[in-house]
Amino acid sequence: MIEAENLTRKFGNLTAVDNLTLRVDEGEVFGFLGPNGAGKTTTVRMLCCLISKTSGSARVGDYEIGSQQDALKIRKIIGLVPDNVGLYDSLTAYENLDYYGTLYRRTDSQRKESNEYFLKMLGLWEKRDALAGTFSKGMKQKLAIARALVHDPEVIFMDEPTASLDPEASKGVREFILELKKEKKTIFLNTHNLDEAERICDRIGIINTRLMAVGTPEELERSVRGRKTVIQLRQVTEAILDSLKRLQVTNLVSGGNKLTVDVVNPEEENPDIVSAIVAAGGRVETVSVLGSSLEDAYLKLVRDAR
Amino acid sequence: MSTRMPWKIARKEMKVLRRKKSIIYYIVALPLILSVLFSLVVKNDIAKSSGLPSDYQLGLDSLTYFFVVFAAILPASIAAYSIVGEKVEKSLEPLLSTPTTDGEILLGKSIAAFVPPMLAIWAGASIFMATADYLTNGLLSYYYFPNWTSGVMLFLLAPLAAIFSIELAVIASSRVSDVRGANQIASLMFIPFMAVFLAAVEGAIAFDVANLLIFSGIVLVADVALFFLSTSTFRREEILTKWK
Numbered sequence: 039m040i041e042a043e044n045l046t047r048k049f050g051n052l053t054a055v056d057n058l059t060l061r062v063d064e065g066e067v068f069g070f071l072g073p074n075g076a077g078k079t080t081t082v083r084m085l086c087c088l089i090s091k092t093s094g095s096a097r098v099g100d101y102e103i104g105s106q107q108d109a110l111k112i113r114k115i116i117g118l119v120p121d122n123v124g125l126y127d128s129l130t131a132y133e134n135l136d137y138y139g140t141l142y143r144r145t146d147s148q149r150k151e152s153n154e155y156f157l158k159m160l161g162l163w164e165k166r167d168a169l170a171g172t173f174s175k176g177m178k179q180k181l182a183i184a185r186a187l188v189h190d191p192e193v194i195f196m197d198e199p200t201a202s203l204d205p206e207a208s209k210g211v212r213e214f215i216l217e218l219k220k221e222k223k224t225i226f227l228n229t230h231n232l233d234e235a236e237r238i239c240d241r242i243g244i245i246n247t248r249l250m251a252v253g254t255p256e257e258l259e260r261s262v263r264g265r266k267t268v269i270q271l272r273q274v275t276e277a278i279l280d281s282l283k284r285l286q287v288t289n290l291v292s293g294g295n296k297l298t299v300d301v302v303n304p305e306e307e308n309p310d311i312v313s314a315i316v317a318a319g320g321r322v323e324t325v326s327v328l329g330s331s332l333e334d335a336y337l338k339l340v341r342d343a344r
Numbered sequence: 345m346s347t348r349m350p351w352k353i354a355r356k357e358m359k360v361l362r363r364k365k366s367i368i369y370y371i372v373a374l375p376l377i378l379s380v381l382f383s384l385v386v387k388n389d390i391a392k393s394s395g396l397p398s399d400y401q402l403g404l405d406s407l408t409y410f411f412v413v414f415a416a417i418l419p420a421s422i423a424a425y426s427i428v429g430e431k432v433e434k435s436l437e438p439l440l441s442t443p444t445t446d447g448e449i450l451l452g453k454s455i456a457a458f459v460p461p462m463l464a465i466w467a468g469a470s471i472f473m474a475t476a477d478y479l480t481n482g483l484l485s486y487y488y489f490p491n492w493t494s495g496v497m498l499f500l501l502a503p504l505a506a507i508f509s510i511e512l513a514v515i516a517s518s519r520v521s522d523v524r525g526a527n528q529i530a531s532l533m534f535i536p537f538m539a540v541f542l543a544a545v546e547g548a549i550a551f552d553v554a555n556l557l558i559f560s561g562i563v564l565v566a567d568v569a570l571f572f573l574s575t576s577t578f579r580r581e582e583i584l585t586k587w588k
Contacts, residue, residue: 086441089581110443118441122434128363129356140352141442169363185438 039064039193039224040085044094047080054080056248057094062241064192065222067215069229069239073340076246078228079121082195085226087112099192114142117186121197121228123178127171131162131181134170135188142189149188156184160214176207183214194218197228212238236332250339258335260303266328267308269297272321281318287311298328345447353444353452354459357426361460367425371418371461375468378414382407383475390479400480400488402544405551407476408494409541411469415502416534418461420509424526426453427517437584446578454510462506469498496556504563509533511570518578 040062047055055077062068072078083089085098087109099115101108125134132153139149157163160180165173170181179199186194196215200208208231215238218225229235235242236255244250244258251258271278274292282290282299287307289300297315301307304327312322361367389403430436439449473489480488509530516529540559543549 083584088437088440088584110445113441113443116441118438120434120437120441122437124433124435124438126356126360126435127433128360133356133359137356138438138442140356141349141439141444143443182438 039066040068040096040098040226042081042085042094042096045081045084045091045096046093047077047084047089048092053247055084055245058245058249060243060249060252062224062226064224066240067219067225067227067238069227069235069242070245071230071232071235071242071336072245073230078245079197081245082118082197082226082228086116086118086195114189115192117189117191117194119179119183119186119194119196119199121201123182125170125173125178125181125185127169129170130167131157131170131173132166134181135185138185139188144189152188152190156187159217160184174207176203176210179203179207179211180214183211187218191223193224193226195226195228198230199227200229200231200234208234232333232336242332244336244339246340250342251335255332259332265301265304265334267299267301267304267311268324268326268328269299269311269315269322270324271295271297271315272323275319277318278315278320281314282311285310285314301327345445345451349444349448350451350455353449354455357453357456358460360426361422361456367422371422371464374418375411375414375461375464376471378410379468379472379475382410382472383479386476386479390483400484402551404476404480404488405493405497406541406545407472408469408489408497409544409551411465411472412497412502412505413534413537413541414468415462415465416505416509416537417531418465419457419506420513420530420533421527422461423453423457423510423513424517424530426457427514428520428522428526432522440580440584446580447575450514450575450578454507454514457510457513458503458506462503465502466498469494492553493551493556496553496560497551501556501560501563504560504567505537507567508563508570511567511574514574515570515577518574518582 040060042061043059045055045058046053058077058081060068070078070081080089084091084103085096087103091104096103098112101112101115103109103112126137129137135153135156136149139152144152153166154163157166160183162177162181162184165177170178173181183196183199186196199215200211203211212234215225215227219238227235227239239255241252241254242258243252272295274295274297278297279290279292282297287299287301289298291298299311301311308325308327312325315322361371385407386404389400430439473494477487477489512533513526513530517526520526520529540549544551549555
C-alpha cells in the first residue's frame, strides 16, 4: 500500500530524511518511531503530497508521489491526523466533520451518515453542536481522527496522535486505533511512545534521519543484545554461585538475595540458569527480565546512529 | 477546478466570520458610520456653500467615491485573516491534505472576503445616497442619486477594487505568519484608490463616467493578473515548512 525507495528530503544543507526505503502492506499498522527531528513528520508530509521529495520515489496505493496528476488522487485515498489537531474552533464538532466531508466530495447523505457514525463511535454525539474550541484535548484529538476518516480512506497517516494527551485520553485514542485495525485499515503511525507502538503496531520502523531498523516488535527486541535477568532467591549460597560460573553466565552480580546476569536470549537461557540454581539447592522466588526490550532496541539504535 | 467547491469553502468561511463578532462589527459598522458621517458632511456643506450645483456634484461624487476606497480596505483584512488565521489555528495542514486545489481554496476564501463587505458597503452607500437626495433635493431641484457616475463607482469600480485588495491580501498573507502582519499589509491596499480620490479633489481628473470606466478597466486587468499571481505564489510547501 505504501512503498518508498531511497526517499530523501533536504532543507538546504540539512537532510531531514535520508534514503528511506520501506514498504507498508495493506491492512497493516506500521509504527514509525524516532526522536524529535528524526524526519517522521517530513516523511508523512512527503507521503501525503504536502511537501515535495528531493530524490527517490514513493507510492501510496497505485499513485506516485511527486507527480502533479497523482497528488490529488493520493489525497483522495488518504486521511491525515496531523500533530496539531487543527480544528476550526468556531465551528461545532458536527460542522467540522461536515466541512471535511464536503472537501472530500461526499454527498449530503454520505456525510450525514458518516458524521453520525463517527461522532457516536467516539462518544461525541451528545456534544455534536458544541463548538470544537470548547473541547478538551482528548476530545479534540478524537474529532481530528474522525475528520481524517469521513471519506473512508484506504490509508490513514497519524502524526503522534496521543502526544500531549493525558493517560485516559491516550487510552481512548489507542482503543480507537485498534478498532480501525480490526477494520483492516492501513495505518502509518508516527510516535515516540514505545509502549503505544508495541501494543498497536504490526511492524515498527525506527528512524533517525535514516531508517535504522524495521521489523515486528518481537524481531526488534530480539535484535538487541545485553539484556539482564534478575533472579530473586531465598538465599544466595557459594554452591549456587559456583554452578552459575560453571554455566559460564556473563557479568554475574550478587547483591543480597538477588542475582543479576547478562543474557542474550532470555527465553532460551533463563531455563538453564534456573535449573542450575535449583540443582545447587537454591529456591527461586522470582525471575524477571530487566527493562523494556523495545525500548532497549530503540535506544541502542538511536544512540548508535549518533 | 470545480465550480461548486469554492462556494462550499466560502460558505464555511462566512460561517466562521459570523461567529467572530469583532469582524462582523467591523464589516457592518464602518460603512454605516461612513454613511451617517457623510450625510452630516452634506448637511454642513449646504449650510456653508455658495449654492452652486457644481459644488454639490463634486462633493457628492467624492463622498460616494469613498465607498470605493472602503471596498479596497474592508475585504483585504478578511482575506488576510482567513489565510493567516488557518495557519494560526493550525488548520492549514489538514485542509491542504484534502483533494482541494489551491485555486479552489483561494477562490473560496476570496468569495467569503468579498460578499459580506460588499453587501455592507452597498447598504451604507444606499443610506448615504437616500439621505443626500433628501438634503439636496430642495437646492438642486432634482434627485442627484442614483446616477451613472455613482452606478459605475458602486457596481463596477467598488467590486473590482475589493477583488484587487483581496488578491493582494492573499499574496501578502502567504508571505507573513501572523494576523497583525497580514492586516498591516492589507491596510495599505487603499493607497492607489486614495490617490485617484486626491487627484479628483485637486482637479487633476474628473469623476465622470468615462474616467471611471478607464480606471475600472485598469483595475480589471490588474485583478486578472493578480489572481494568477496569487495562485502561483501560494506555495503549500513553504507555508507548511517555514511558517511557525
